[in-house]
Amino acid sequence: MVNLNEKDRSTKEDSGPVGRSETRVDAVDKVTGKAVYADDFRPQGLLYASVVRSPISSGKIETIDTSQVMEIEGVESVVTAEDVPGSNVVPIIENDMPALASEKVRYIGEPVALVAAREREIAERAVETVEVEYEENDAVFDPLEALEEGSPQVAQDEVNEGGNLFDELILEKGDADRALEEAPVVEENEYRTGHQEHGYIEPQGMTAIPGARGKMEIHGTLQCPFYVQNAVSAALGYSINKVRVVQLETGGAFGGKEDVPSQVGVLAALLAHNSGKPVKLTYDRREDIEATSKRHPSVVRYRTGADEEGNLLGVEAEVFIDSGAYQTLSEAVLFRSLVHTAGPYSIPNVKVVARSVATNKVPNGAFRGFGSPQVIFPHESQMDLLAERVDKRPDEVREKNVLRSGDRTSTNQKVDKSVGLGRTLTKAKELSGWTDTRSGYEDWNETHERVKKGIGLSTVMYGVGMGAAAPFLEKAGVYLKLEVDGTLTIAVGNTEMGQGAETVLTQIAAEPFGLGLDRVDLTEIDTSRVPDSGPTVASRTTTMTGNAIIDATETLKKRISSVARELLECSEVYFEKGYVVDRSDSSNRAELNEVAGEMWTENVDLAAEGWAKKGVDNWEPETGQGDAYFVYSYATHVSEVKIDSLTGRTRVTKHVAVHDSGKIINPSTAAGQVEGGVAQGIGYALTEDLEEEEGKFPDPDLTNYLMPTSQDVPDDLVVDFVEADYPEGPYGAKGLGEVPLMASHAAVINAVSHAIGNRIFRYPAVPERILEAYSENS
Secondary structure, three states, X not given: OEEHHHHHOOOOOOOOOOOOOOOOOOHHHHHHOOOOOHHHOOOOOOEEEEEEEOOOOOEEEEEEEOOOHHHOOOEEEEEEHHHOOOOXXXXXOOOOOOOOOXXXXXXOOOEEEEEEEOOHHHHHHHHOOOEEEEEEOOOOOOHHHHOOOOOOOOOOHHHHOOOOEEEEEEEEEOOHHHHHHHOOEXXXXXXXXXXXXXXXXXXXXXXXEEXXXXXXXXXXXXXXXXXXXXXXXXXXXOOHHHEEEEEOOOOOOOOOOOOHHHHHHHHHHHHHHHHOOOEEEEOOHHHHHHHOOOOOOEEXXXXXXXXXXXXXXXXXXXXXXXXXXXXXXXXXXXXXXXXHOOOOEOOOOEEEEEEEEEOOOOOOOOOOOOOOHHHHHHHHHHHHHHHHHOOOOHHHHHHHHEOOOOOEOOOOOEOOOOOOHHHHHHHHHHHHOHHHHHHHHHHHHHHOOOEEEEEEEEEEEXXXXXXXXXXXXXXXXXXXXXXXOOOEEEEEOOOOOOOOHHHHHHHHHHHHHOOOHHHEEEOOOEOOOOOOOOOOOOOOHHHHHHHHHHHHHHHHHHHHHXXXXXXXXXXXXXEEOOEEEEOOEEEEEEEXXXXXXXXXXXXXXXEEEEEEEOOOOOXXXXXXXXXXXXXXXXXXEEEEEEEEOOOOOEEEEEEEEEEEOEOOOOHXXXXXXXXXXXXXXXXXXXXXXXXXXXXXOOOOOOOOOOOOOOOOOOOEEEEEEOOOOOOOXXXXXXXXXXXXXXXXXXXXXXXXXXXXXXXXXXXXXXHHHHHHHHHHHO
């Protein structure tokens, strides 16, 4: 695997940490086993929790009999909905999901009761003795069927006033109906995607510890500590200041630890409150797959209109996402789907209607890309099909239509800052040898019967941050303190979950002072000690919290400089390698710890707060027009595949990923993000088939759910960055984390379609689907 751009990076000793491949600050503890994860955390007197879950998709709870449970030696607590002291709800966006089902169950795996015991095995055995009688009702599992008149009711009436439609969002720019009616070329198709499992290394896990004076501590694996704090507060009926949430080391998340930890934390806290003892709830892999959120399945009906040269004239699309039984984050996921449906193209006429629908399945939630992969698959497939219709190569059609500085998106937002999409397309074609390789593969396929080869291209955009869907969350806060020994301590509310954020934020804080990373420390995430920096989602951490850090460092630098000028008897100073230096005489300098000591002596405040806020203020929800996000990241990926036409087995042989994420703070961690995203995209496109039968996953394990391994990722994986600096980001940076997955799967599926000479319309393209499509073209 190659990070070409690394060759261009400065490694001079006198350069600051920003832009350098600094070693991850959490690396040693993780590889040596010192890091403490959720299941490693064992406070004294710990009880272990197990959950009674619904075995049916839809039904009324007639009775719950727990009489046998407390007779089992070692059982300390049993809890049902009647025992919830606060509101029986797990608040996320809406308050529709109960902590424990009380009258009705809506999906297989829904929590009904809880047991805590002195040993995990006792708790697991005890839940089997809880007797629940259900009156089973009809259920619905397809989002299109769920919208039909007379379909079984899933959603609560008080949530959506009847029916199974959670939300409907509309985007209208120009006159798409007329444009498509008059367009010389119209391409129309339907696309479907299924669930995708997060597959994080560490399953869900939380420990709740009741404390003195009516307090509750939650320690666990999570992305958004303040979400968990709010949920536990609501369910227990405690005030916010009585609930403390501490993040332990988190072994991967990919969105799966945004919403779900609120539920897990609430369940553990209910038992801890009831028993008065610490309670740990951790899921094994099967329970995690069966009972936690997934990527939303989708159905997208897509029409694209163009002229004979391939210039886009209009797009019309219907998007349906399967929310499952409760909304969780579907409202926000749907917004991102809406905005990204038309793709990174300049299109004069667009109409998109996007709907989230209730079904009797496990609730779906956040997953890397957050509603955009489901619509990228269609819009990138459509571009390839359109190219065929106008007798041009896929890259030629994209070059005609990609957004460039000054163009307007489908929401009519003018993009004029950090628009490097065209450069990523040019670079990706160059690094892949696109034109020659495509021609060569077409010649190969004409002369080779069994093994087919293909090359595919994708161009994508990604709105960084929460956007117009949740502008109130587009903020971040930082506490920064200069210690008397000249080191820095930073407190932020955003989490490290494997993506390298702790290292990048440390680099941003170290840069203004000329410090090495060993002189800067990020405190553990603890809601009693860190500011609410907004959720660690939407590729926003580097941009938002990075800006908050810079705000704090500017305040602190002014105080340090004022004291240093007096100490050095000079008029102007700068910072270099842990020194404060006289700008007129570089030999006149003081170590930062010396200045810090003087500040302490003179009672000058050694701490500073930093705040960042972004937002959009011209969004029109009725038409989906206006500024949807404050900035976009872009990428072009090129993928090459080899397919055995006898078995349908597909191998990705080469992948090129070129990204515009502004200034790259740490090339090594950035390349790692891209490489991991490519692997997830390969899985989404080709192998990750989470089969579901009437709301149940019959094989919920990683033996049958085929995530890519190192053997499935090509050795020839090329990563590069074009760095169209974002002037309002920290040192020019903007978001990266979600984009690699978004671009990779579409490039892979386009390569597959090129190889077999026919289009794939359903994910994943498992061998059976590839063979079916190939046989249709034979």
